[in-house]
Every structure is written in C-alpha cells, then in structure tokens.
Amino acid sequence: MRTFTEEQNMFRDTYRKFLEAEIVPNMEKWQEQGIVDREAFTKAGDQGFLMIWPDEQYGGMGDTDFRFEQIIIEETARVGCASWLNTLHSRLVGSYIQHFGNDEQKQRFLPGCITGEKILAIAMTEPDAGSDLAGMRTTLCEDEDHFILNGSKTYISNGINADYVVVAGKSDPENNPHAMTLCIVERGMEGFERGRNLDKMGMKAQDTAELFFSNVKIPKENILGEPGNGFFYLMQGLAEERLIAAVGSIASARRAFNLTREFVMERKVFGKPLSYMQNTQFKMAEMDAEIEILEVFIDHLVAEHNEERLTPNMAAKAKLQSTEIEWKMLDLGVQLHGGAGYMKEYPICNMFTDARINRILAGSSEIMKLIISREIFSENYSSNLD
Ligand SMILES: Cc1cc2nc3c(=O)[nH]c(=O)nc-3n(C[C@H](O)[C@H](O)[C@H](O)COP(=O)(O)OP(=O)(O)OC[C@H]3O[C@@H](n4cnc5c(N)ncnc54)[C@H](O)[C@@H]3O)c2cc1C
Structure with missing residues (x-):
C-alpha cells in the first residue's frame, strides 16, 4: 500500500510541473549536445528540488523521508527524462557529505549543492576496477599536512559538469590493500584534469567522463570521514x-x-x-x-x-x-x-x-x-x- 502524505502529493504535483516546464522541453537539445545545461541544476535548486534532506542551517528542508526522493525518481521516469540525474547529485553523492562529512565540510559544500550552483559526482570506477572495487589503483596517501591523489577514473556521471567529485583512493597500498580513503576534489585543483565526454549507447544527455589526477594536493579538510574507512x-x-x-x-x-x-x-x-x-x-x-x-x-x-x-x-x-x-x-x-x-x-x-x-x-x-x-x-x- 502506497503511503504518501498530502504534503508529498503536493510535492509530486509541483515537481511534475517543474519537469514539464524546465526539463522535458530541453531534453532533445541536451541529448544532442551530450550534456545537461548547468541552469537545469540552478532552476531545480531555486524551487527546492535538489537535496531536500540537509538541515535548514545548510539551506535544505531537513526532511530525510526517502518518499520525497522516490517521488523525484518516479516523476523523472514518468516524463522519460532518465538522463537528467537529479538524484545522482542530490541523494547519491550528497549523502556522502551528509553522512561522513564534519560540520565544517557541510557548511562549506552543502549550500552550493542545494542551490545547484555546484554539481556533484562520485568517482569509484577505474579502467581496471569496476565490479571489483578493491582492485583500484588510485592512491590517496597522507603526506605531512595534506594528502596526495594519483590515478584515473572512468565512466563518471556528471564528470564534465561536476564542481565537487567524491573520489576513492587507496591510502596504504603497500601494507593494507583494503584501506581506502574518500576525499572531495574541487574544480580547478592543480593536477586534476578531465578527459573526453564519452560517447554512449544511451543516456545521451548525461555527461560521462574520464578523470585524471596527477599529484593533486588534497587538504586534510577535504577528507571525508576517517582515513582508511572508505571501502x-x-x-x-x-x-x-x-x-x-x-x-x-x-x-x-x-x-x-x-x-x-x-x-x-x-x-x-x-x-x-x-x-x-x-x-x-x-x-x-x-x-x-x-x-x-x-x-x-x-x-x-x-x-x-x-x-x-x-x-x-x-x-x-x-x-x-x-x-x-x-x-x-x-x-x-x-x-x-x-x-x-x-x-x-x-x-x-x-x-x-x-x-x-x-x-x-x-x-x-x-x-x-x-x-x-x-x-x-x-x-x-x-x-x-x-
Ligand atoms: C553510463 C555509465 C555511468 C556510470 N557512472 C558511474 C559513476 O558515476 N561513478 C562510478 O564510479 N562509476 C560509474 N560507472 C561505472 C559502473 O559502475 C561500472 O561500469 C560497473 O560497476 C561495472 O564495472 P566494469 O565496467 O569495470 O565491468 P566489469 O567489472 O569488468 O564487469 C564485466 C562483466 O563481468 C561480470 N562480473 C564481474 N565480476 C563478476 C563475478 N565476480 N562473478 C560473475 N560475473 C562477474 C559483470 O557482471 C559484467 O557482466 C558508470 C558506468 C556507465 C556505463
């Protein structure tokens, strides 16, 4: 039995109207260009459709009920806009900051993501490590007062648009191959480069890209959670x-x-x-x-x-x-x-x-x-x- 509240049904109606006004009419253009315009995120953010769960102090609505996300996903499917990945940004990647970030990180990263000015991605997969994540070669090792990130990732959704990328790397590859650490890489960090926007069979409006990291200096303030617990x-x-x-x-x-x-x-x-x-x-x-x-x-x-x-x-x-x-x-x-x-x-x-x-x-x-x-x-x- 479906249990949506009146508030959730109203949310469904307004999100449906938003999709019909701002997303559906642009889908063909975005499919042709292989990427969603960034304004899609800011328009969704303006109306409160990105990241509704963070606390009000960060600009969210503080509502963690997953039914809201279910509504967003269902409505996006209903209008045939699967490659507008609101949920990847809002819930899938955003949750890592919410669950494993400290207060300072939430203050610094969440508000821009809620308004849609900053776009999120998550980078786990590598050319030789997809299903078997433990096989990844990217390293994220401590070095004095910071960490150093080296390696490459592939098939990363929002890879071109992303301003913040949650990246997983091995933090003690010699002694403990299972120790992994997560960090947030920011657009413009020295040594962070993007590769091609990959040409895919479907999901044409989604930018899916390769990412390269060469001696990227990651401040400790950008490490998510405890180093070594990333897996x-x-x-x-x-x-x-x-x-x-x-x-x-x-x-x-x-x-x-x-x-x-x-x-x-x-x-x-x-x-x-x-x-x-x-x-x-x-x-x-x-x-x-x-x-x-x-x-x-x-x-x-x-x-x-x-x-x-x-x-x-x-x-x-x-x-x-x-x-x-x-x-x-x-x-x-x-x-x-x-x-x-x-x-x-x-x-x-x-x-x-x-x-x-x-x-x-x-x-x-x-x-x-x-x-x-x-x-x-x-x-x-x-x-x-x-
Ligand atoms: C459009 C797109 C978007 C993506 N977005 C992201 C993203 O945002 N971030 C990210 O990190 N990754 C992303 N990925 C990567 C995706 O998660 C991987 O492609 C997926 O995990 C599979 O890994 P792989 O491609 O290396 O295939 P492989 O792991 O090489 O698998 C190849 C085949 O082997 C099978 N196989 C593997 N292991 C076993 C086993 N133990 N037993 C039996 N069969 C097995 C698999 O099921 C598959 O059929 C994306 C991929 C695509 C295509």
Missing part, C-alpha cells in the same frame, strides 16, 4: 544507491508498460487491434503481474529504509529484479511496437537504449546475485518459512 563507507552508500536504481527501473518498466498498452490498443493488424491477439494479452498480463509485485516490494523497502532497516541483501534483490524486469518489459515493448519501436520518434526506442546500462551500473546483475547467494549459503540464513 566501508562506499558499501554503506551502495545499499541506498541500489534502492534508488530499483525505484527508477520499476518506474521505467511501468512507463514502458503504459506506452505499450496504448500502442497495442491503437495499432491494427489483420483488421483488428493488436491488443485483441492472445499473444499480446498474455504477455502484457505477465508483465503487469511482475511489475506490480515488484512495485509493492520496492514500496516496502522504501518504508524499511525510512526506518533504517534497509540491508545490502534486500537492496540487491530489489536492484536485480527491477532492472531485469525493466529490461524484459522494454524488449517486449519494442517487439509489440514492431518497426515503430526501432524509431526514435517513439519514446519506447529511447527508453530501450537508456535502460541497457541499468543491469550493469550500481553493481551488475551478476554482482547482485553474488551478494544474495552469499547470504543463502551463510550460517545465518533463515527463510520466511522457518
């Missing part, structure tokens, strides 16, 4: 990141379902609507059932998350299932559209290429299965029938 912090952040991915993918699956439903009711084949064919009816019935069951599970996880009971295992199950079902729905959607499904003028076409990444990023489907299977075969395993 643990990343693992903590990933459970929420996977819930975010699950909310987005199931909303996108539902949108694809709705678009396909409308299409098959209009399209005539052999003298009657495509929706009269039993193949169409059975396949759509299967998808409606699969999507709805997952919508309920994900709503349940949002409530669990609000109570701080979201576990990595639950988040992995939601991410695995929602991205796989989204993909199944989009493949069926394109199939039932016929040739039209391959044409860009039909939204299902764009959705298909945008969604392909969802089974890979934020932990691939295979990695989600690893996480789930670890618990199945652990001593602590218990099922709902025990």
Whole structure:
C-alpha cells in the first residue's frame, strides 16, 4: 500500500510541473549536445528540488523521508527524462557529505549543492576496477599536512559538469590493500584534469567522463570521514544507491508498460487491434503481474529504509529484479511496437537504449546475485518459512 502524505502529493504535483516546464522541453537539445545545461541544476535548486534532506542551517528542508526522493525518481521516469540525474547529485553523492562529512565540510559544500550552483559526482570506477572495487589503483596517501591523489577514473556521471567529485583512493597500498580513503576534489585543483565526454549507447544527455589526477594536493579538510574507512563507507552508500536504481527501473518498466498498452490498443493488424491477439494479452498480463509485485516490494523497502532497516541483501534483490524486469518489459515493448519501436520518434526506442546500462551500473546483475547467494549459503540464513 502506497503511503504518501498530502504534503508529498503536493510535492509530486509541483515537481511534475517543474519537469514539464524546465526539463522535458530541453531534453532533445541536451541529448544532442551530450550534456545537461548547468541552469537545469540552478532552476531545480531555486524551487527546492535538489537535496531536500540537509538541515535548514545548510539551506535544505531537513526532511530525510526517502518518499520525497522516490517521488523525484518516479516523476523523472514518468516524463522519460532518465538522463537528467537529479538524484545522482542530490541523494547519491550528497549523502556522502551528509553522512561522513564534519560540520565544517557541510557548511562549506552543502549550500552550493542545494542551490545547484555546484554539481556533484562520485568517482569509484577505474579502467581496471569496476565490479571489483578493491582492485583500484588510485592512491590517496597522507603526506605531512595534506594528502596526495594519483590515478584515473572512468565512466563518471556528471564528470564534465561536476564542481565537487567524491573520489576513492587507496591510502596504504603497500601494507593494507583494503584501506581506502574518500576525499572531495574541487574544480580547478592543480593536477586534476578531465578527459573526453564519452560517447554512449544511451543516456545521451548525461555527461560521462574520464578523470585524471596527477599529484593533486588534497587538504586534510577535504577528507571525508576517517582515513582508511572508505571501502566501508562506499558499501554503506551502495545499499541506498541500489534502492534508488530499483525505484527508477520499476518506474521505467511501468512507463514502458503504459506506452505499450496504448500502442497495442491503437495499432491494427489483420483488421483488428493488436491488443485483441492472445499473444499480446498474455504477455502484457505477465508483465503487469511482475511489475506490480515488484512495485509493492520496492514500496516496502522504501518504508524499511525510512526506518533504517534497509540491508545490502534486500537492496540487491530489489536492484536485480527491477532492472531485469525493466529490461524484459522494454524488449517486449519494442517487439509489440514492431518497426515503430526501432524509431526514435517513439519514446519506447529511447527508453530501450537508456535502460541497457541499468543491469550493469550500481553493481551488475551478476554482482547482485553474488551478494544474495552469499547470504543463502551463510550460517545465518533463515527463510520466511522457518
Ligand atoms: C553510463 C555509465 C555511468 C556510470 N557512472 C558511474 C559513476 O558515476 N561513478 C562510478 O564510479 N562509476 C560509474 N560507472 C561505472 C559502473 O559502475 C561500472 O561500469 C560497473 O560497476 C561495472 O564495472 P566494469 O565496467 O569495470 O565491468 P566489469 O567489472 O569488468 O564487469 C564485466 C562483466 O563481468 C561480470 N562480473 C564481474 N565480476 C563478476 C563475478 N565476480 N562473478 C560473475 N560475473 C562477474 C559483470 O557482471 C559484467 O557482466 C558508470 C558506468 C556507465 C556505463
């Protein structure tokens, strides 16, 4: 059962209007240029749609209820603007500053991010370390009164637009390969360079870039949390990141379902609507059932998350299932559209290429299965029938 308050329903309406006025009309232009204009962030910030959770002293609304973020993600999917990554900035990266930053860092970094004048990114992945983060080669080692950052990162979302990048590096590579530290790299720091805006299959309005760090001097004031605990912090952040991915993918699956439903009711084949064919009816019935069951599970996880009971295992199950079902729905959607499904003028076409990444990023489907299977075969395993 969905539990949105009146305030949240009003928030949904105003965010929907914002998207329709400021984001939807620009999407085609941003897709062509491969990057969202920075004004998208300041306009969202002006209306209070970025980072609603920080305390009022930093300029936020102090409302940590994840339902607000769920609304933002669902509405963005509803209008087909998946590559406007409000949530990456607002919740996914912003949370690292909130959870692991000290008061001085929150004062310094959060206000600009809330107004949208500063844009955030997070850089974990490297050319030789994606799923296996422990294999990263970037180093962030203490040196007198500062740290030195060396290495490179790739596939970084908001990589070109970002003013602050949360970067992970190994802090004691010789003696403790698992010791990782997180820092905030700021635009303009000496030795920080950006590479290409990468040319992708989908998510065309998203700037995804390589980042290079050569002897970047990081003041201690830019280190997040305790040096050496970075891996643990990343693992903590990933459970929420996977819930975010699950909310987005199931909303996108539902949108694809709705678009396909409308299409098959209009399209005539052999003298009657495509929706009269039993193949169409059975396949759509299967998808409606699969999507709805997952919508309920994900709503349940949002409530669990609000109570701080979201576990990595639950988040992995939601991410695995929602991205796989989204993909199944989009493949069926394109199939039932016929040739039209391959044409860009039909939204299902764009959705298909945008969604392909969802089974890979934020932990691939295979990695989600690893996480789930670890618990199945652990001593602590218990099922709902025990
Ligand atoms: C558009 C886009 C945006 C991104 N944004 C960001 C970002 O903002 N920040 C960031 O840090 N990263 C980002 N990434 C990187 C993304 O998180 C990685 O691509 C992802 O984690 C997979 O890593 P990889 O590409 O190195 O693939 P690999 O890890 O090399 O995986 C290749 C294949 O091997 C499989 N595999 C790996 N390990 C196992 C295993 N143990 N058992 C079975 N199969 C396995 C994988 O599932 C996959 O199918 C982004 C990527 C893309 C494409």
